[in-house]
Amino acid sequence: MNNPINRDKALQPLSREHHQSLLLCWKIRTGFRKNVEVSLIKSYVDWFYKNHVQSHFELEEKHVFSILGKEHELVKRALAEHRKLRRLFKEENEVVKNLGLIEEKLEAHIRFEERILFNEIQKMATRKELKEMELLHMGSDSLKKPQEWKNEFWK
Ligand SMILES: [Fe+2]
């Protein structure tokens, strides 16, 4: 993201998804600024969660964080943030407040992964582990397909 050149090939698909998630945060902010009906923002956020975020989190937990192990402090922090974010995405009450929290916490989580956690993972992973990650073709299929979302409230 900031330094795409320094990002190992194995992690580039996930970094591209991070970019999409940062866009989601921007779309939430823009929706608020333009006084878009909250239910419209929420249904897009729900769709994005089901089609991108869920699989992204699962991939990270299964194939990326595992390189450092569950007991590693940075992994503990990432897992706690995933837990918190999953709760926020599933929350159906106090929608405005929770969308605001998603916007804030998701962006902070991505900055943490890109600036700290992914660098550490790249540093610690063996060549073999990086190759294995690369061969997984990580990244959700939905990002490879054109996104179908008719109501682009952010435009
Ligand atoms: Fe994550």
Ligand SMILES: [Fe+2]
């Ligand atoms: Fe991530």
